[in-house]
Amino acid sequence: MPASNDNSNRAQTLRSLVRLLVDYSEVVTKEWEAEDQYPEISGLPSHELFEAQRIIRGACGMCINLVGDPRTRLFEVALSFTLSQSLDTTLRAGVPNILAEAEPDGVRAEELSRCTGIGEQKLVRLMRVLCSDGLYEETEPLWFTNTRISRVLAGNPPASAFQCLYGTMAVTGAMEHLPTTLLAPTSTNSTFNTETAFQKAHKTQLSPWDLIENGDGSDPMIAEIREMFPLAMIGQGQMSSTAVVADFPWASLGEGTVVDVGGGVGSMCLDLAKLFPDLRFVVEDLPTSIEKAKPIWNAEIPGALESGRVNLITHDFFTKQPVKNAAAYILRYILHDWPDDACTAILSKLRDAMCPQSRILIADMIMHPPLGSTHLKSAPAPLLANYGQANAFKGMHDISMLSMFNGSERSPEQLEVIANKAGLRIEKIWECRAPISITELRQL
Numbered sequence: 532m533p534a535s536n537d538n539s540n541r542a543q544t545l546r547s548l549v550r551l552l553v554d555y556s557e558v559v560t561k562e563w564e565a566e567d568q569y570p571e572i573s574g575l576p577s578h579e580l581f582e583a584q585r586i587i588r589g590a591c592g593m594c595i596n597l598v599g600d601p602r603t604r605l606f607e608v609a610l611s612f613t614l615s616q617s618l619d620t621t622l623r624a625g626v627p628n629i630l631a632e633a634e635p636d637g638v639r640a641e642e643l644s645r646c647t648g649i650g651e652q653k654l655v656r657l658m659r660v661l662c663s664d665g666l667y668e669e670t671e672p673l674w675f676t677n678t679r680i681s682r683v684l685a686g687n688p689p690a691s692a693f694q695c696l697y698g699t700m701a702v703t704g705a706m707e708h709l710p711t712t713l714l715a716p717t718s719t720n721s722t723f724n725t726e727t728a729f730q731k732a733h734k735t736q737l738s739p740w741d742l743i744e745n746g747d748g749s750d751p752m753i754a755e756i757r758e759m760f761p762l763a764m765i766g767q768g769q770m771s772s773t774a775v776v777a778d779f780p781w782a783s784l785g786e787g788t789v790v791d792v793g794g795g796v797g798s799m800c801l802d803l804a805k806l807f808p809d810l811r812f813v814v815e816d817l818p819t820s821i822e823k824a825k826p827i828w829n830a831e832i833p834g835a836l837e838s839g840r841v842n843l844i845t846h847d848f849f850t851k852q853p854v855k856n857a858a859a860y861i862l863r864y865i866l867h868d869w870p871d872d873a874c875t876a877i878l879s880k881l882r883d884a885m886c887p888q889s890r891i892l893i894a895d896m897i898m899h900p901p902l903g904s905t906h907l908k909s910a911p912a913p914l915l916a917n918y919g920q921a922n923a924f925k926g927m928h929d930i931s932m933l934s935m936f937n938g939s940e941r942s943p944e945q946l947e948v949i950a951n952k953a954g955l956r957i958e959k960i961w962e963c964r965a966p967i968s969i970t971e972l973r974q975l
């Protein structure tokens with residue numbers, strides 16, 4: 532195609548994107564005026580605000596690719612891990628908490644260095660790269676404050692632990708070995724969770740779950756992940772729990788039993804138990820998580836365990852499901868950790884325990900292909916049907932699941948294949964105003 536034609540197409544796309552930005556900025560500002568706060572942080576964005584947020588993010592990302600120098604963009608992608616590792620360093624040093632205590636004035640670099648123990652010159656470099664990306668702010672030379680983004684992490688150990696999970700040796704080591712794992716003929720087509728970049732990185736034959744459960748705790752990598760994981764899972768839940776609670780009709784389950792399969796410490800059920808007093812709960816997981824769950828439940832909902840409204844039980848989800856005919860079996864952040872065959876095995880055990888009224892609720896990210904899916908709402912043109920960069924983090928998470936477990940974030944079509952093999956079908960996808968949504972499965 533001649534260059535002038537190409538440029539006229541680009542100009543048309545740019546104008547359409549700017550129109551989207553103008554139109555949806557109006558939606559956002561109207562919501563701000565109505566709420567007079569940041570509804571997207573304190574609670575749940577309205578459906579209109581959620582849609583406007585993802586259109587604006589997608590449009591900004593497309594504008595950058597359209598207008599910017601491609602070489603700069605490539606350089607930025609190559610170096611993007613330095614941003615997450617810089618943020619990770621400041622979190623481990625407690626920077627958001629220190630800045631929050633000094634609001635609104637902020638903290639001088641010298642004082643921040645003294646409190647964190649990071650050399651001043653180096654700390655300033657970390658802070659400035661993060662300020663340039665909007666994560667902190669330099670209000671006057673060498674004075675730093677939180678922004679609305681870093682403030683989410685202040686005084687919030689679960690959110691910080693979740694953020695730092697991706698900077699642990701377990702994860703960064705696996706990511707480092709992804710290219711060699713995918714380029715090696717022996718591992719590139721493997722579907723086992725014991726033949727991934729994680730095993731190459733950590734010179735083990737065990738899966739991450741086996742290492743967390745049974746590995747040698749004197750290994751710093753194992754000690755770090757064991758320590759951080761339960762809290763990080765609460766943080767991961769925080770990112771999505773308000774929407775997952777609001778965007779599925781939990782009250783319609785009446786006095787039914789909800790089984791949280793691989794429920795960790797049961798943070799999903801904790802949120803539900805506080806809001807739906809008629810529901811009963813069973814939280815199932817491996818021994819390490821169940822041990823950690825007991826004091827959390829006793830502190831959060833005293834009496835719930837003694838009364839029998841909530842049961843915490845040790846259960847391996849590859850074995851026969853002990854709770855029959857439950858109203859719902861939840862799998863939150865579970866299937867993405869496993870290859871397809873393992874997912875079918877997990878679902879088959881639940882299928883065997885279900886009655887026709889039971890449902891399985893899969894709460895995971897739903898991959899939306901760039902050209903769209905008949906199951907999911909498409910973005911307005913000229914955005915990619917999957918909202919482009921607004922949802923890029925889902926693809927990034929998919930790749931981290933691949934590196935660690937040969938797991939996958941799945942599209943509705945991929946999930947359907949796995950469900951059918953287990954004698955199940957997709958009843959409905961409940962699109963939630965969160966990174967994850969709920970896919971409801973019923974017996975075939």
Ligand SMILES: C[S@@+](CC[C@H](N)C(=O)[O-])C[C@H]1O[C@@H](n2cnc3c(N)ncnc32)[C@H](O)[C@@H]1O
Pocket residue numbers: 740764765768792793794795796797798799815816817820846847848849862863864865868
């Ligand atoms: C990503 S976490 C999700 C935890 C919880 N569903 C949540 O949303 O907070 C995955 C959980 O699966 C559990 N798990 C791994 N293998 C398991 C198995 N074979 N049986 C039961 N739970 C298992 C882990 O212990 C961990 O708590």
